[in-house]
Amino acid sequence: MKKWFSLGLTGLLMGCATQPSSTPNEVQSNALPQTFYDYSITSPQGKAMNIEELAFALRDADIILVGEWHGHPGTHLLQAQLFARLYQQTPNLALSMEQFTRDKQHIINQYLANEIGEKTLKAEANAWPNYDSNYRPLVEFAKQYQLDVIAANAPKSIVRCVGKYGADYLDRLPGVERQWAADTLTLSDDAYHQKFTASMHHGNEAKTERQFAAQTTWDDTMAESMVNYLALHPGKKIIHVAGRFHVAEGMGTASRIQSRNPNLKVMMVTPVSESSELSDSAPDYRVQVMPLPNGYMSKEKMMAAMKKIHSRNNTLKCYE
Template sequence: MKKWLSLGLASLMFGCTSHTDVTDMNDSMSQPLPTMYDSTIYSPQGQPMTLTQLAVALKEADIVLVGEWHGHPGAHLMQARLFAALYQQHPDMVLSMEQFTRDKQHVVNQYLAGEIGEKTLIKDGNAWPNYGSDYRPLVEFAKRNQLDVIAANAPRPIVRCIGQQGKGYLERLPATERRWVAEQLTLGDDAYHDKFNASMHHGDEEKTNRQFAAQTAWDDTMAESMVDYLALHPNKQIIHIAGRFHVAEGLGTASRITARNPDLTVMIVTPVTEKANVAEGSPDFTFKVMPLPTAYVDADKMQAAMKEIYGRNKALKCEE
């Protein structure tokens, strides 16, 4: 009797699962839930694309600008995969990076040549804190395939001093340091300037102008670095990695590239979320990812963090 009772309970527990339930479970297992690594690619017209289709669409570009939210795993994964896909169809690739500066180009070159190790690259090259998790895959792909890496950006201390003192700060730099920043800064009232101004909320016009000079010092320097490189290596294709604000909608670095050489074809790949998209009619290919977590909920804590950053910048010693 107990034996049949046990079998009956087993039937109740396991035998009553319907065919529909099993099917639903199998469908769920075959379609994993999205993670922060996942992304969906779209054309500028909003049509879904595969990574291979994206690479083909970018084939004729001289420069491909790929944006990121710094530290977003989905953006960094997309950058690495796109780099590899572009290389498959165009082996004469070059990696250009916001994350290394012109004054550290020799350190990057030493690493690519195997003359120094990664720890030395990170220390002497002033690599970003997230280098190991987010930028190592890009640099290692370049190293493995003997591709150049352009340390494209202007040094942060100089840019911060421009933010404090304005464009005139560049005139006080020694010649050896002045060449680490673009010869010309784009300071006119273009669409990028308007977008930057709209993101400022402190109401101090002079301060905003100094801060924009610092912002465009990054964009102009990165643009000049790539344009100068292609002038010496015209058959190369560059993939450039930079923050989303520098890349989106062709306003920042892209416009500065075109101003220097309008014959270059520049194409843009920008991360988006449900809430952060690109303007309608923008030339960007996009890839949709989950948004990053909210940085601050408490306004006081956010203000305290901003004051800490401001304090560090204020303590910076600039050329007199």
């Protein structure tokens, strides 16, 4: 028994002292295993950067768009850490969020002023289900340092009705509600429109056009919200968090910002993974993260889930 114990202990010590042979699925002894919280940063030119260098590179931007895969821990960690470093560098900062809508701005303001608690904020401002884990750090940082939070988006009900009836639906909205979406929508056949159309596979052209009108309602409203804020607060800078599709390569929200005020400098920070890259010419700073797990392994289950999502329109109440 002692002989076998001695041999086992010797092998264990040798394993700690020398680098074992490895297969592609094994982790090298000099590298930590990667987790979903880990990320690495590169410049548009491919230069490796740390978070401090990224914040410095973004110092001249008026608006910094930081993309995410909703629910990806690495992208949300990057957003919180970058927010803190940007504030340290430039205190005249505001946070803009896709995750809250214009009609809830007064509730956000009440929370920042300590007039309501977090549970009231979440209930009355329709916080996303992953608020606690992914967006609480951003809002609490803004609250701690008395920074404005811009509820930048259009209400989901309006966006869904645009998707059902088309861009003209906005003309049906009564006065107050009309202010909750952008004054004008960008419906031209630009690169963003083409990218969106290429992602649709149902073959119904009219439906695709209505769906794009809904998509750009988000982008135009978020863009307008930020442009209007900076017009009222000269000297401020904005960090805006939104889904990757809105940010990547400057096609979505960035193009809508610059059509409204071409003098604003907009910069993008976009997540990438081994299965989702950007074009070589994209001006985005890249945040490399692990890819999210596959949502579905069978087309049938995916289609069933999509059908359930689209069934919400059966009870959707739109203005006639």
